[in-house]
Amino acid sequence: MEAQVRIYRIKQGALSAYIEEWRQVVAPLRQTFGFEVLGAWASEEDDSFVWILSHDGDFVAADRAYYLSPERAALDPDPARHILEPRAFRAHPVSLP
Numbered sequence: 001m002e003a004q005v006r007i008y009r010i011k012q013g014a015l016s017a018y019i020e021e022w023r024q025v026v027a028p029l030r031q032t033f034g035f036e037v038l039g040a041w042a043s044e045e046d047d048s049f050v051w052i053l054s055h056d057g058d059f060v061a062a063d064r065a066y067y068l069s070p071e072r073a074a075l076d077p078d079p080a081r082h083i084l085e086p087r088a089f090r091a092h093p094v095s096l097p
Contacts, residue, residue: 001055003092005051007050008048008086010049010082011082014082015049018082035053038054
């Protein structure tokens with residue numbers, strides 16, 4: 001399994017709208033492409049949204065298929081309009097001693 005941690009800075013005042021659209025549209029669509037959402041967190045203090053996304057197969061290919069899909073292209077309005085600064089990086093588990 002490969003995972004990505006995604007950290008978004010959301011436009012001021014748009015965090016609630018982004019969370020609602022993410023719950024209703026983004027997370028379910030990701031699941032149809034074989035992704036699993038391992039967790040999501042939001043902070044109103046700094047308008048940030050963090051989530052961990054995993055895939056058991058080829059993450060890069062599945063991510064590309066998601067972004068090139070007609071379903072993703074049809075999102076209107078696009079929830080990404082709320083994101084000021086996206087960051088994503090691959091992550092792997094670290095065992096505790």
